[in-house]
């Protein structure tokens with residue numbers, strides 16, 4: 001479960017150690033102040049960079065404690081109002097862990113109260129706990145640990161006591177407001193850093209061969225040849241950036257994603273060196289199509305699903321995947337936001353029926369029928385969304401065609417009826433989200449539109465796949481077993497998907513579709529006359545940068561595989577690292593199982609923008625390690 005400690009570690013880039021922290025009984029931010037460097041190995045923090053970060057974090061927490069102590073003086077009438085604001089905020093100083101307390105949440109300007117942190121009682125606020133008895137005595141007046149017995153005080157004492165309580169409450173309100181303001185200042189600071197590009201900027205450069213999780217792509221020169229064009233037509237990889245929402249803007253979140261020329265996307269990642277200087281890393285990725293926030297669903301449809309619809313009328317199979325972090329815009333793309341702003345499902349349905357009407361103005365015995373099925377894959381199990389979430393089983397028949405036994409197919413005769421069926425299934429999915437799986441983003445949803453000739457012959461089929469939230473693939477390190485299993489399953493299916501797309505491109509005799517339920521049920525979309533399009537949805541917010549980069553790296557790998565790259569070993573996961581063995585030369589160099597990091601080339605230093613890199617790898621600034 002997300003906790004403030006996790007958030008705090010996350011801010012410091014140490015979130016992967018969270019399970020060890022909790023295993024060692026460190027569950028609150030306040031516990032960090034008791035850590036000594038001798039404890040670091042027990043927490044698994046061996047890496048020098050991480051040790052330094054943890055050290056700074058511990059110092060910061062201690063600093064907060066001291067700061068809090070200074071408020072005792074304030075209670076006695078000494079106001080140190082300007083103490084915090086006049087102090088030059090070092091980057092880590094700006095972290096405000098207390099923002100997790102319910103009071104400060106309430107007081108934060110323009111912030112909604114949906115904090116991911118578990119609400120705490122006053123006594124549970126982390127920095128208070130750590131000082132034990134003294135703290136409880138001091139704050140105890142407001143929320144006493146043990147309620148005083150009635151009648152144990154005189155009236156005068158009670159009056160004095162309540163005056164004191166009011167003073168303490170006023171102080172507490174004041175400090176909470178101050179903390180809220182500090183958090184606000186932090187966000188504004190980050191935003192200005194990102195928007196004004198005041199910080200030094202370094203560009204992540206393309207490297208030959210293995211790229212240590214960094215972008216692989218360059219503008220696609222392979223599409224210049226006719227064979228390259230054919231492959232690019234079969235597998236398209238596109239990216240769609242959504243706009244910042246009003247709530248995100250109010251919270252002061254910055255837009256760190258830029259779309260250039262409809263074919264490249266640029267992400268600015270805010271980083272911090274061990275000397276606490278802030279800098280920006282700029283990642284650039286190239287795709288077949290990149291849709292900016294200004295693009296409508298119709299624009300996206302024309303360049304993604306529309307060619308697939310033409311393809312199924314020629315007897316082919318097609319698949320359109322929506323991939324990305326929860327909240328990145330997958331549903332908006334697939335389903336649309338209102339009847340006047342339809343998504344890909346409705347636009348595809350409109351074209352299918354328009355084309356049928358054109359071909360056969362009057363329905364006759366030879367006319368094609370449109371049938372829909374809608375099901376979900378959760379933890380490797382299939383559930384029929386058009387049949388009360390009935391459990392389904394996928395099996396291969398005698399011709400080695402995968403059949404989903406018992407899957408309900410509903411015949412539809414118009415766009416409206418198709419949309420009705422989809423919304424029925426969608427309701428079933430969100431209802432299931434509070435039952436079987438607690439969150440619909442943990443499952444893949446597959447909507448299939450079949451073109452059938454009578455009686456049942458399949459002519460063409462398009463599958464729209466709303467993939468599980470990409471951030472779920474990182475749950476493999478979650479302390480909760482169920483989340484870990486879900487994460488592993490999602491990770492596995494995304495890996496299998498990449499493999500199958502590679503096989504589709506290279507027309508390999510063996511398609512590894514059995515590696516996951518997702519690819520198994522989509523088997524015939526990976527063989528024969530089939531086309532695929534992947535739309536990677538991304539959020540522009542600077543708070544989502546890590547997930548955005550993971551999404552882009554995955555899409556990037558899919559695009560690279562199309563060009564004949566070898567498979568990667570795992571999905572990006574938290575750190576967004578993918579590993580692969582792209583060239584035999586590299587294999588020879590590194591050998592199997594050796595740590596690739598030993599060979600990484602670092603330390604080329606250059607101000608990035610507008611300059612070309614002298615060699616592969618990240619460009620580092622002075623003082624960065």
Ligand SMILES: Nc1ncnc2c1ncn2[C@@H]1O[C@H](COP(=O)(O)OP(=O)(O)OP(=O)(O)O)[C@@H](O)[C@H]1O
Pocket residue numbers: 241242243245293324325326327328329330331332333337440441469537
């Ligand atoms: N291109 C866009 N233009 C305007 N608003 C958008 C766009 N994309 C997404 N949004 C808005 O962003 C919010 C989140 O989008 P959406 O629900 O589609 O995300 P999602 O990836 O489907 O999330 P989940 O996996 O949780 O279903 C919604 O309010 C949606 O209306």
